[in-house]
Amino acid sequence: MKIIIDQLNREINLQDTPKRIVSLVPSQTELLFDLGLEESIVGVTRFCVHPYHLKKTKKIVGGTKKVNYTKVKELQPDIILCNKEENTKEMVEELEKIAPVHVSDIFTLEDAHELIGQYGELFSCRTQSRQMQQKLQFLQDDFQEFIKDIKPQKVAYFIWRNPWMVAGGNNIINHLLELNKFENIYKDKPRYPEVEIKKIRLEGDPDLVFLSSEPYPFKEEHAFEIGRFTHHAKTVFVDGEMFSWYGSRLLKAFDYFKALHKRIAVNK
Template sequence: MKTITDQIGREVSILKPLKRIVSLVPSQTELLVDLGLENYIVGVTKFCVHPVHIKSVKETVGGTKNIKIEKIKELKPDIILCNKEENTKEIVEACERIAPTHVSDIYTLKDVKDLIIQYGELFSCRTESKRIIEKLQFKTNSFKEFISNQPQKKVAYFIWRNPWMVAGNNNFINHILELNNFKNIYGNKPRYPEIELKKIRLEGDPELVLLSSEPYPFKEEHAFEIGRFTHHAKTVFVDGEMFSWYGSRLLKAFDYFKQLHQRI
């Protein structure tokens, strides 16, 4: 038996080799594939879109917030992978009754590296996890050198409309904004607060308004609607996966961020 402590402090006991994995977190599904574990994945969510073929070759077990628990049972997983933010406490508890369940909790790049190391231990792929971490460290160092020459800009990062919601503090998106030398005008608010557009100038008056591609499909009319309440802020549509997905997606994210700064 092997016991590992997951990222929310729970002890996860592993009684047998982990050959059947259900992943309820899109970014972690992508990480598993990049760790060479695709053949061990038996179930994914409908939001697991990377790699593009994954949903066509694996069983889909619902969404991240609405899982099909009976289908997961039928898959007879050796382990189920969850995330504190993506999945509810009730989902984690239901999964625990089926198989050992590991919960990640990601706020910083250090948390990402810790998760990759844990997966290396759990799935006996230490060489692959070390390789990804080394690449990630190289990309991070290169980006930090690049960003040191970029001026700080005040930003608002929108994730939803009706009601208007933004990224506040205490989440991975805010950490990524900080790495980009963006000052989040809503960094004094917790998590993902609802805001009033008419107060955006009073609450920080951003130079940049970033409209995420997920979870809400923002369009030009939404950019115009927000722009009416700012003082000549530039609105930029951004790839939400690059700001909110962790794991191996970050190997592509830092090149994307360089391109983003060059166009703003």
């Protein structure tokens, strides 16, 4: 018997190391692959795009908010992987009728480290998970040295249009913005609030407006639309995966952040 505690402090009882995994979170699917667990993955969502070939070799069971429970059940999973933010409570309750469910809950890099460690225990790949944690810590320490002399700038991080929505506080995006010395003008609002762009100067008058590549496909016309209401803000298109994917994608994020700071500095 193997007992695992997930990030909601829920106890998961398993007879043995899970060999058949259904992952309903794109960033966690990528993490499984990078831990060497590709052969154990049997089901994914249509949003699990890294690595791309998994969508062709694994069963697609739906999206992150809505899955086909019959398809999941047919895969006979030993465990199903979810996330508190990505998936719904109702989904988790229904999935638990099929197999044990592990739920992650990520706000910070510390939480990401913890999840990697939990997967190491859960899937008996402790060596791989420790190596990943060590590499991630090295990259974090290196980035802290890079960022120490960079001047803070105020930022608004947009994730959706119609209605306009931004990253507020209490989420991994805000945490990584802070790590980069980007002061989120909406950090005191709920996690992903709706905002009125005509009030953006009153809300904090940002130096930078970030338009994320996901989940909304922002274009130049949207940058112009927001720019009409800012005072001096520079609009920057950013890779949303680097700011919101909290698995092994973080191993690529710090080089991206360095390049982003250099791009912003050059375009001042």
